Amino acid sequence: MNQHKKEITLLKGNEAVAHAAIRCGCDGYFGYPITPQSEILETLTELEPWKTTGMVVLQAESEVASINMVYGAAGCGKRAMTTSSSPGISLMLEGISYLAGAQLPCVIVNVMRGGPGLGTIQPSQADYFQAVKGGGHGDYKMITLAPASVQEMADFTVLAFDLAFKYLTPTMILADGIIGQMMEKVVLPPYQPRRTEDEIKKECPWATLGKPADRKPNVINSLRLEAADMEKLNLLLQSRYREIEKEEVRFEEFDCEDADYIIVAFGICARICQKTVQLARAEGIKVGLIRPITLFPFPTKQINRYADRVKGMLTVEMNAGQMVEDVRLAVNGKTIVEYYGRMGGIVPAPDEVLIALKTKFSNIES
Template structure:
């Protein structure tokens, strides 16, 4: 068993970064995730593993530091919250185009604009539909506990380097700020420079003797060549959709109704399932762990099995519900419920919504 600790979600993410063998963290403070860089600075990871931590002048700078560092084959990370993540969209688009791996955590807060500093899930569209300009997608992992804030870090890096892409960990202020017991995984070694050179021949860290130079760019002025590059990216996204979907099913075997919820919302919905079953209503919970690729097949399977309705429960005005609808294709009822702008719904409110919008609606 690994080391047990009581930690905030943000701290667990930071500790996991050190233990996952991350080479560099570049960040800019923003509530509700400033504990990530505070923890890293206090922890002196340079003495523990050689990991570099730098406070950048802006989120624009930090994502571009990831571009530089990730482009050399190093494991790089940043974290921020909604307004800061908006500023990073330029860099993420360039990294998607240039196929540069990195991990970016978004501890989502209420929006739009400056919004507030309370938890929200209103960055779903931005996370799963691309976010910046151009045709691209990013794998998105949605932790629902402090434990997963730690566990998902090495999983995110596996995806980032397997597919040469930025990977998002999309959490929210609730999970970032709350304290839970977490079992930390053991320290993983950082790759040596020699190992990086062996594993990542694309990495621009100094032209190898007697070999061609490497270039990382998202630019090609020839439209036919750029289209070809886009075909390659789309083939990669198709492969990710086929192979990397992750989800969790809770009490779905006999369920008449399904709640679809991720992150904090799925924790709340778990209680709703319990309350409903106490009343004799057979409700199950489908929790997407990857928001993109979206778990279409399990939803489709449930439709085929004869589920009578889906309620997408999100701390947003209704974003993921569009993906649920696209999957269900009007074969059964799909509705959205959620509080937003930083307000968190209660399990009872979710149950009431299930009754009024799905069962009685």
């Protein structure tokens, strides 16, 4: 195989995650079927990476078991991941909190569907709060990446592992049912071998690989019985989150420099709103778009930069208005921030968003 030749292939977002995981040296995948993301487990079992890279793929008995298997694997310094959809992620939150508390790196993919409850299998973005505000118990954060294409499903799988190990934190890819299900051209990442045990020992001196005579036991743990010790752990985590906020903000902007109005949208909504921007500009309304790629860390400063220059901002979300709170915090009252969204699995259309923009900002003159 010519490694230098770009391999372009047509894949579903879910399939791209599976291929990228194998290619980026993932050691273990543990998952449980749930629509709309079951293709990830299906693709992995079809590809049988245990015969090629040695990657372990296991269908667990539940999401609870899956996330705890990820904990066990991550505790050994291995690159471990799980994937699920909204109700399944709710079941994993205990484990995610433990992973955060134990400072374990791992990748979790949430291909969101409509809720609450059993909800629907149609796409949604209603787990924004759950992903970026904690979700599980205790003060913790997860780096949260929001892909808007199949290409990014592949790219972010690789990136998420790198970030997770850089900051010793669970990292989430917050996708939705459309990104998971739609097919697009994708250039898969190059193969990189799974790390050897010596490499793991070097990168993860804390990993539980068996205690040699010349070091103290390694203990993977989130328990601190002394309150003062627990506060110390919290302070360490918080300082790491501040570093992540400083170093890892990722976003994209389109047509913002001359914009009177800015739409803020992530994931599939950002793709839809690119069309809205075109429609608006065709009518002479100067609209721009900011797409947060990292939802935590949130591009607060990047949004604030435009707060004095625009007449208003509109968040477009497939939920009841969640990210709108973070955009309001970002502009800190300097401009009006409105929300438009659909819920329960309904996807907004570009023209519908334009109508919403005109309605919310009735002073718009085209």
